[in-house]
Amino acid sequence: MESTNTASASAAQAPHKKLLDFVRNNRLDPAAVLESRRKDIEALASVNVTLLGGLQSLVRQQAEFLCDAAADLQALSRGQAVDGTAPAKLAEALPRSLQKAVAGVRGLTDTLYKAQADSISVVGRRIAENVEEVKGILRPKQ
DSSP states (O other): HHHHHHHHHHHHHHHHHHHHHHHTTTTOHHHHHHHHHHHHHHHHHHHHHHHHHHHHHHHHHHHHHHHOOOOOOOHHHHOOOOOTTTGGHHHHHHHHHHOOOOOOOHHHHHHHHHHHHHHHHHHHHHHHHHHHHHHHSSOOOO
């Protein structure tokens, strides 16, 4: 059983060993390679934080939208006025309700768009930085 664990452990380390051998054989700066990977991980973490913030905002907006819709439905079912509209004018209240729903969905869409755009922006900046770092790393030490 020990030989199986040793074999699987050495197989898991093989890609890292190959990378380190490549860096050493080509006289590249290992610190620069590690720093570049660290920045990649930070960029991914930043993207995740941005997306999480966007999703939290989306959930808050959806909850607010659903609470407002439920309150309007309760008011209509009780025969109370909704947005200053008497129950007899239900035909006029429904289009307003539909416009309110469309505005809510538009707001949700804007929130999603902003979260995705911010995330793509972070990834784009990191890719540009990565290209410059790779150019610097691939220049062999003199």
